[in-house]
Amino acid sequence: MKNQLVLSIIAALVVGVSSSAMAQGSGGDQAQGTGRQQVMPTMPHRDWHEGQQVPSKYRHYNYQMADWKSHNLDAPKRGQQWLGVNGDYVLVSRSNWKIAKIVPGTE
Numbered sequence: 001m002k003n004q005l006v007l008s009i010i011a012a013l014v015v016g017v018s019s020s021a022m023a024q025g026s027g028g029d030q031a032q033g034t035g036r037q038q039v040m041p042t043m044p045h046r047d048w049h050e051g052q053q054v055p056s057k058y059r060h061y062n063y064q065m066a067d068w069k070s071h072n073l074d075a076p077k078r079g080q081q082w083l084g085v086n087g088d089y090v091l092v093s094r095s096n097w098k099i100a101k102i103v104p105g106t107e
Helices: 002-025 028-032
Strands: 080-085 088-093 099-103
């Protein structure tokens, strides 16, 4: 009987502590100004330059564009590839990933 009473008390304390912690955590960070900061994505037409090497995270096939015609872009020369990054178009050399041309898509 004593064990059951002790377990009931412990369970009640755990539920009370966790619910009050959840209530504090739901908006506490925002009220104190310690919430997450939003990082702006890289904007190729502002941050990148011709001759510069494209960062490795943008060399993934998700950024490579095969439909350059539908975006009114010039045909890439042999060994070049168009990349679409944050609405901009970046023509790169596939051998060294250096930027040959940047076409802004958004302002």
